[in-house]
Amino acid sequence: MVSFMRNSASSAYRGSEFLVGLDLGTSKITVVVAEREGPSGEAQIIGIGQAPSTGIRKGQIVNIDQTVKSLKRAIEDAENMVGQNLSEATVAFSGANVQSIKKKGLISLGRSPRTVIRFDIERVIESAQNDLSVPGGQMILHTIPVEYSLDGTSGIDDPLGMAGMRLEIELMSVIVPVAIVQNVKNCVTRAGLGVSGLVIKPLASSLGALTSEEIVVGSVVVDFGGGTCGVSVFSEGRPKHLAVISVGGEHITNDIAVVLKIPTNKAEEIKKELSLFSDSILAEQDKLEFEYMGRAYACPLDKLTDVVQCRVEELFSIYIKNEIAASGVTSLPGGLVITGGGSKSAGIDQYLAKLVNMPVRVSLPLDSGRMPPSRNGVEYTCAAGIIRYVLEKERDPLKYIDYSFESENINIADPIVPALPAKKTVFQNVVNLFKELF
Ligand SMILES: Nc1ncnc2c1ncn2[C@@H]1O[C@H](COP(=O)(O)OP(=O)(O)O)[C@@H](O)[C@H]1O
């Protein structure tokens, strides 16, 4: 799995004691290092390195050299913090064209009830995958069981060990363009780290933010980043939908820059200082007045708040609402959980609560109390979530299945689907694709 490289004979660290996550954000690249806490299966974050991200736009790598430079700086920052060289990491990335597609699968367990074994779960997963056609140039990044049913009873949390005659599954496949994965892999390896796993950012962010209660009752997480918003809908303990929207805080900055006719760096400064979502009614004479590069600027404040609120309204009332609808989840008592740098805007939670008519909570990383001070804010939820993702996958390898499950941990010659005819399955196609890639 993810590990440190031993860099000195005196080092007390053992490879498997450490977990490393890498968050490829549009504003910054973050490297998170966690140390395992003995046999408890938990891990404590001991270091977070970061660097501004210059080669990524709308979540997608647009400049390899710049991305590699940013990565090297972030890795070095983390290595300095923990006093060790890092060797490999689980990488969280996003990009346009991320699709989550759900398919159903069914297998018979026999004419009389019998206990479900792991092999049955693998078989039913495959039966759902057989129904999925992956378009050319795309690949399955995650295979996530969304719901199990036994003999028609839905909502089975874990069928392993339960008795029945018919096992059904609803399976979510997260499909991404192969080229995006290749670019991510190239940049990270060129920056000197091996890729031990990949995770789509909204999944990592939601695991970094949601309490166990929110995961069960039903909640939607929005990671409001620089160039993208990650959206995930959870219910009954499992993710039901994952999506990336190519709109983020940078769009608000650009809107402000256009309205005020100023460069984006000044607009970014103004955005962070102003209360753009405040409840107080603005009077016509309320103006934003400032001097910049020897020029005096003045703009009615209500004009500015209108523009920003329109952008956010479009994002939440149209794009994010569409993703919630696509999840098929109709009850979300856990409400909307927002995180990421964009959730730092003063008053955005009250504003959104009215807009989406749901309870809204701005979420720090769940682990923030045990993260390095000043690197434990909302911008680090995704990074912290990568560690939770890796640990959850270790605890239950059938909860989030990705290429490491198929091509590394499981030998293809192993009897993962031994009783099935030796036809080329989607599973095998994915394995082959990854073999070519890595
Ligand atoms: N105080 C603030 N108020 C409003 N927006 C903020 C604030 N601080 C950061 N942001 C915005 O958050 C975004 C970056 O969020 P972050 O989660 O770090 O992004 P990414 O994961 O894409 O790198 C930027 O658009 C930035 O302008």
Ligand SMILES: [Mg+2]
């Ligand atoms: Mg982020």
